[in-house]
C-alpha cells in the first residue's frame with residue numbers, strides 16, 4: 001500500500017507560480033519500482049535494525065464499543081461560518097491534556113493503585129496493564145499492522161477501549177512521539193492515553209477509532225461508497241486537525257506523514273488523524289529560523305518536493321501532503337497507481353493536468369454522482385489542491401487558509417445540493 005522509499009525523481013514535482021499551472025516535464029516521474037531505487041533513497045519507515053517496540057494506543061477496543069463523542073457544532077460544521085479548529089477546553093496553548101490525568105483516575109479508580117504511574121502528563125502503563133488489556137496480545141485482538149508494528153484492540157480496566165500499538169520505532173523516535181502526543185488534544189486527532197517503555201517493549205495506548213481508515217473507505221472495503229459530502233467533511237476535519245498542530249499548540253508541530261491510511265474514521269465518518277511517529281516541532285520563528293533541516297521522512301506519493309530536494313522542513317510540507325489527500329478524496333485513487341498507464345500513475349499530476357485543461361470531471365471518482373453540486377465542489381477543491389501542490393512552499397496556502405476555503409466550499413455545496 002505504500003512505498004517507504006523516496007526517490008530523487010520526485011524532486012521535480014508539481015510546479016509553480018502563484019496561479020500555478022503544472023508543467024508536465026517538471027512533474028514527478030512514474031512511480032514504478034525502478035524509480036524507487038533503494039540506492040537513491042532515504043529509508044522512510046524502515047524497521048531494519050530496530051528493536052522491537054510496542055505502541056499501545058487507544059486501540060484496546062475489544063471489550064465494547066464506546067459511545068462516540070458527540071461532535072460540537074463548531075467543530076463539525078453545522079454552522080455556516082468558518083471557525084478556528086476546536087481545541088481542548090482549557091485553552092489551545094495549555095499544556096497537556098487534562099484527559100490523560102483524568103484518564104489516570106478514571107481508569108484505575110483510586111489513587112493508591114500501584115499498577116501505573118503518571119509521567120509527564122500521560123499514564124505510564126505497566127506490562128501487566130497491557131497484558132490484561134490485550135489478553136496477552138491475543139491474535140484475535142490484532143486489528144492492523146503498519147510499518148512500525150502491530151496494532152491491537154484492548155480494553156482497560158475501566159472499560160475504555162483502546163488501540164494497543166506495538167511500536168518498532170527506535171527509542172529516540174518513540175520518546176519524541178510520546179512527547180508530541182502529550183502536548184496535543186483535539187477532536188480530530190487520535191487521543192493519547194499513555195505509554196509503556198519496558199526493556200525493548202515500547203507501546204503506545206491511544207484512542208480506538210472503530211471504523212477503519214480513510215483509505216479503506218475510499219477502496220470501499222466495506223462495500224459502501226463514501227459519498228461526496230462525507231469526503232468534504234473528512235477534508236475539513238483533517239484541515240482542522242493540521243491547523244491545530246500548526247497554530248494552536250505550544251510550539252507548532254509538523255505531522256510529516258499526512259496520508260489516507262493515517263486518517264481513522266469514527267462510526268459517523270468523522271476523521272481523526274493518527275500516527276505521530278514522524279512528527280517534528282517546527283522552526284522557532286522567534287529565533288529567526290524559517291525551517292528545520294532534517295532527514296527526509298514521510299510516505300512516497302505525499303512528500304513535499306521542496307523538502308525532498310532541500311531537506312528543509314516547514315509546516316508547508318504538511319500542506320503539500322494535504323493537497324495530495326484532497327486529490328485522493330475527489331478521485332478515490334491512491335497517490336501512486338503503478339498499474340495505470342504512465343500519464344495517470346501520479347494521481348495528483350494527472351488530476352491537476354486534467355483540471356487545468358478543463359477536463360476535471362474525467363477524474364471524479366466514477367462511483368460518485370455527476371451532479372451540479374459535486375462537479376462545482378470538485379472544481380473548487382482542485383483549485384485549492386493546485387495551490388497546496390505548488391512546488392515552492394511560499395506559494396502554498398497555510399493550513400488555516402485551506403480549512404477556511406474548504407469550509408466555504410462546503411457551505412456552497414450544501415446550498416446547491418439542497
Ligand SMILES: Nc1ncnc2c1ncn2[C@@H]1O[C@H](COP(=O)(O)OP(=O)(O)OP(=O)(O)O)[C@@H](O)[C@H]1O
Pocket residue numbers: 002045057058059143144145146147148149150151163190206207208209210212213261262264274275
Ligand atoms: N487508534 C486506532 N484505532 C483503530 N485502529 C487503528 C488505530 N491505529 C491503527 N489502527 C489500525 O491499524 C492499522 C495499522 O496502523 P499503523 O498506523 O501502524 O500503520 P499504517 O498507517 O497502515 O502504516 P504506516 O506504518 O506506514 O503509517 C491501520 O491501518 C488501522 O487499521
